[in-house]
Amino acid sequence: MVDTFQFTPKINLEFAIGEKDFFVAGESASRVKKTLQQLxxxxxxxxxxxxxxxxxxxxxAIHASHGMLRVFISPEAITIETEDAGExxxxxxxxxxxxxxxxxxxxCEMGFGAGMGLPNIxxxxxxxxxxxxxxxxxxxxxxxxxxxx
Amino acid sequence: xxxxxxxxxIGAEILCGEGQLDREVHEAFACDLISxxxxxxxxxxxxxxxxxxxxxxxxxxxIDALGVIFVGGRRPAEDVIEIVxxxxxxxxxTTKCQMFDCCGLLFAKGxxxxxxxxx
Numbered sequence: 001m002v003d004t005f006q007f008t009p010k011i012n013l014e015f016a017i018g019e020k021d022f023f024v025a026g027e028s029a030s031r032v033k034k035t036l037q038q039l040x041x042x043x044x045x046x047x048x049x050x051x052x053x054x055x056x057x058x059x060x061a062i063h064a065s066h067g068m069l070r071v072f073i074s075p076e077a078i079t080i081e082t083e084d085a086g087e088x089x090x091x092x093x094x095x096x097x098x099x100x101x102x103x104x105x106x107x108c109e110m111g112f113g114a115g116m117g118l119p120n121i122x123x124x125x126x127x128x129x130x131x132x133x134x135x136x137x138x139x140x141x142x143x144x145x146x147x148x149x
Numbered sequence: 150x151x152x153x154x155x156x157x158x159i160g161a162e163i164l165c166g167e168g169q170l171d172r173e174v175h176e177a178f179a180c181d182l183i184s185x186x187x188x189x190x191x192x193x194x195x196x197x198x199x200x201x202x203x204x205x206x207x208x209x210x211x212i213d214a215l216g217v218i219f220v221g222g223r224r225p226a227e228d229v230i231e232i233v234x235x236x237x238x239x240x241x242x243t244t245k246c247q248m249f250d251c252c253g254l255l256f257a258k259g260x261x262x263x264x265x266x267x268x
Contacts, residue, residue, distance in 0.1 A: 023203060023204075023207075025204075025207075026203065026204055026206075026207025026208065026210075026211070027207065029207065029211050030207060030210055033210075033211060043192065043213075044192075047192065047211070047212065047213065050211045051187045051188070051211065051212075054187060054207075054208070054211055055187065110183070110200075110202055110204055111181060111182055111183040111200045111202070111204060111205060112182075112183050112184065112204070114182045114183075114184045114185065116182070116184035116185065116187075116188060117184060119188075120184055120187055120188045123188065
């Protein structure tokens with residue numbers, strides 16, 4: 001588990017994600033986006049954060065029995081964290097490869113499962129950490145800094 | 150070209166968001182993959198898709214799309230449209246045009262491809 005953050009969180013948001021709870025992904029992305037807009041954050045950064053939340057939460061809903069999405073907001077950065085009790089990722093490097101997917105036909109029919117989730121998160125984040133243990137679960141932490149890009 | 154002009158030109162039916170049809174459309178993005186929309190679509194473009202589930206509408210909101218056109222006569226379920234009416238002002242339209250025809254018609258009218266570099 002990654003146990004440190006580079007800043008003291010100022011606002012924390014938390015969302016529970018159940019198995020196949022696909023709607024929480026879009027809903028939580030929309031809710032965090034509205035919060036950040038109210039805080040007056042820059043539009044392109046908000047979009048990157050919303051994309052990370054959407055993809056990360058969707059991964060939990062698709063692949064895990066349950067998990068949590070946490071968003072830590074400070075003036076300097078936002079960290080999006082998902083922690084799940086899923087099957088784990090046997091090969092993180094392979095999972096990061098664009099086009100690689102283990103999603104089912106049902107997931108693909110919804111417009112997901114293109115093997116772009118983790119690559120999208122990587123593109124949008126300034127910092128990405130993934131720790132996964134097969135049979136135990138996955139912890140993902142993606143950070144967007146407000147001063148870097 | 151405004152959404153209202155597009156609606157008339159391709160014979161689309163307005164499902165919701167009628168008050169936002171004066172939005173000016175310069176670029177469009179046509180796609181049936183949610184991750185592709187999240188990765189590559191710019192803000193303030195028109196989304197053209199044959200997906201009609203609630204995910205595509207959440208996605209359109211997340212990426213700040215000007216509106217969504219569902220092609221091939223497809224339309225979201227009524228309960229999805231009702232939720233959008235309550236919570237959002239995003240215009241949703243449906244057209245009998247197939248994807249290729251819809252894109253071709255709009256392209257011929259000067260709507261450009263959304264060519265933003267991936268995030």
